[in-house]
Amino acid sequence: MDRKRHGLHYTPPALAAFVAERALAAAPDRPLRVLDPACGDGELLAAVAALAPDAVLTGYDVDETAVATAQRRLPNAAIAHKDFLESPPPERFDLVVTNPPYVRTQLLDGRAAELVKRFGLRGRVDLAHPFVAVAPGLLDDGGVLALLCSNRFLSTRAGENVRTVLTRDLTVREVFDLGDTRLFTAAVLPAVVVAVKGEASAxxxxxxxxxxxxxxxxxxxxxxxxxxxxxxxxxxxxxxxxxxxxxxxxxxxTPDRDDRRSRIAERTWRTVGDVANIRVGIKTTADSVFIADWDTVEHRPEDELLRPLLCHGDLQAWTPPAPPTLRVLYPYLDRPSRQVVDLADYPRAAAYLAAHRDRLEGRAYLRKAGRAWFEIWVPHRPARWREPKIVFPDISPEPRFTLDRTGAIVNGDCYWISVTDTGEDVAHLILGVANSPFGVRFYDEVCGNRLYAGRRRWITQYVSRLPLPDPESPAGRRVITEARALMAGDGDRADVDEAVESAFRV
Ligand SMILES: C[S@@+](CC[C@H](N)C(=O)[O-])C[C@H]1O[C@@H](n2cnc3c(N)ncnc32)[C@H](O)[C@@H]1O
Structure with a gap:
């Protein structure tokens, strides 16, 4: 059985017991009909049975071995070896308890589009989404959905499918975000949601x-x-x-958080997303060909096409990056719009690329998109790289926003914002807020969930929410002045941080 395709990560017993306890606390006071639509070896159903011995249990799973185990463990339960999404049960339940399979779109092959349509979903679906989408229809009035899943849905755009179902078709009773605890040997950082079909009581x-x-x-x-x-x-x-x-x-x-949030909102001029285009760096989709140790390769391409490449490891908050030594073979003319080079003008690059032609042509999506076989997949606009830009790594515990003036290209493990778009003042305002303890706290409370080991994902959808004070206000001007001094190697980080705090009066 392919674990990744089926989203096979069973619930640890202590967590299953917790989910069962919270589910039953919300469940109606009547004999319970309980369904786990992806029951695996029956851990969640067993946890419910331990607390509610009279409950009538139904389980579904596509994994034959797991179904056999569940049947052995729960001899009185009806465990079906069936695909729940293809043949959901006709009857209704008082409790649907589930740790649905989580399988990202990329692994769903062609199935994603069909699931989107059939279950009224949007955007990037995960296999967990349709499991949640059908749950409300399977519940009787007063029935409860107890969902254990990755906490990412709480904050990501893709998670909107789940959030919508839970608030539109049900009433949320409890949410437990187990954050970056990593206490369970599951693949994900879990969240537990208990929602009921009916009105809110509190x-x-x-x-x-x-x-x-x-x-x-x-x-x-x-x-x-x-x-x-x-x-x-x-x-x-x-x-x-x-x-x-x-x-x-x-x-x-909480009263504290709400108070802080409303004070911040009052002092917010724009968010980063309002004033900046936040872009991920280039993606070659064949790094071993395009990023190499050029001194050792056969047919070293012409220097003109080997462009310095800034990566994750080159970036420190407030430290201007040194010109990177790593180089990417960037087969574009230095023009404002993307224009691929004529290989006839670059015989050595042509020879080098020809030696890797099979590998490069294997990227059928390039051909389908009408692009040349030796292109990189996401090149951005070539002339843009020469301009100053804010650069930051996609994942890191602390923010590492800095300003690059080396003209390097930015790799796909980083994001960048063109200073040409924002202007120097607003760019420094962004650096000041994003790198500050204020920014980190705002991130944690409003933007995104931390990954394990305290790591944070500084991706577009989160960074765009960071608030900025008015650059024309005295407080905003101070942030800019301090940030400019610090970026120029002539300032103090504590001064910028303090200027940011006081701009938001927190
Ligand atoms: C994350 S596991 C959870 C198992 C169990 N409920 C638990 O908490 O330990 C997800 C389960 O979904 C099952 N599954 C995947 N696709 C399914 C489908 N279409 N119908 C029913 N079960 C499915 C997998 O075989 C796997 O056992």
Whole structure:
């Protein structure tokens, strides 16, 4: 069985017990009919049965071995060896409990488009999305959906499918974001959502757990997630800050946070997304051909086509990158719009590329897009690289935004913003906010979830939400002045950070 294609990552027992407990706390007071549409070896159903022995259990799974195990474990349950999406059960349930398969679009082959259409989804679907989309229709009034899945849906654009179903067709009761805890040997950082088919009885709860250095005052993560107060728990030698509050449009809301958010909103002139085009770097889709140790290759291409390439490792906050030594074979003329070179003018590059022709022609999508076989897949506009730009790595624990004036090309493991678009002042304003502790906190509270090991994803959809103060205001001017000085090697980071804090009065 291909684990990746089927999204096979079973629920650890402690987490299953927690999901079952929260599900049953919300479930109606009647004999329960319970469905797990992707039950695997029956862990979640077993956890429900342990707390509600009279529940009538139904499970589906496409994996024959898993179905056999589930049948052995739960002899009274009806476990079907069936594809749930192809033949969902006709009856209704009081509880749908599920850890659906998560399989990204790229791995769904041609199936994604069909799923989008059939289940009324949008954009990039994950196999988990249709499982969530059908759940409301399978629930009787007052019924409960208890969903365990990757916490990414809470903040990503792709997660909108799940968020929409949960708020449009159901009422969210509880959300637990297990953040970057990595306490479970699952492939993902989990979130648990409990939603009911019916009206809200009270504001929904929202709780998060993220790594911290603060001293712990407890050791039971699940108790802390259900407590009335924030706490720090020590589990397996690590510490997690547990924050609790209410659900506000897929964010944690507490009086403190809301107050800070509204003060920030009042002082926000524009967001980064309003003033800048945030682009990912180039993608060659054949790095071993286009990025090489050029001193050692046969038919070293003409120097003119070997362009310095800035990568993840070259970037430090506030440090202008040195001209990179790595070079990419960039087969375009230095013109404002993309124009591929005539290989006849570059005999050595032509010979080099010809030696890799099979590999390059294997990229059928280039041909389909009407492009030359020796092109890179995402080149951007060639002349743009010579202009100053903000550059930052796509994933890193701390922000590492800097300003490049070397004219290098930016690799696909980084993002960039052209200073030609923003102007120097606004560019420095962006650097100031993005690199500051204020920016990091805003990121954590509003933009994105941290990955494990405290890493953050500085991608377009998150970075675009960072707020900027008015560059014409005295507070905004101060941020710009301090940021310019620091970027020029003549300032103090603490001064920029302080200027940002005071611009937002936080
Ligand atoms: C993430 S696992 C969860 C298993 C189990 N519910 C648990 O929590 O341990 C997802 C399960 O979905 C199953 N699956 C994948 N596609 C399915 C489909 N179309 N219909 C039913 N089950 C499916 C996989 O075989 C796998 O057992």
């Amino acid at each position: 504001p929904a709860r929202y709780a998060t757990a993220y790594t911290t250095d603060s001293p712990a005052d407890g050791s039971d993560l699940f108790a802390a997630l259900q407590a009335e107060r924030d706490s720090v728990v020590a589990v397996q030698g690590r510490r997690f800050a547990v924050s609790v509050g209410t659900f506000d449009n897929w964010r944690l809301s």
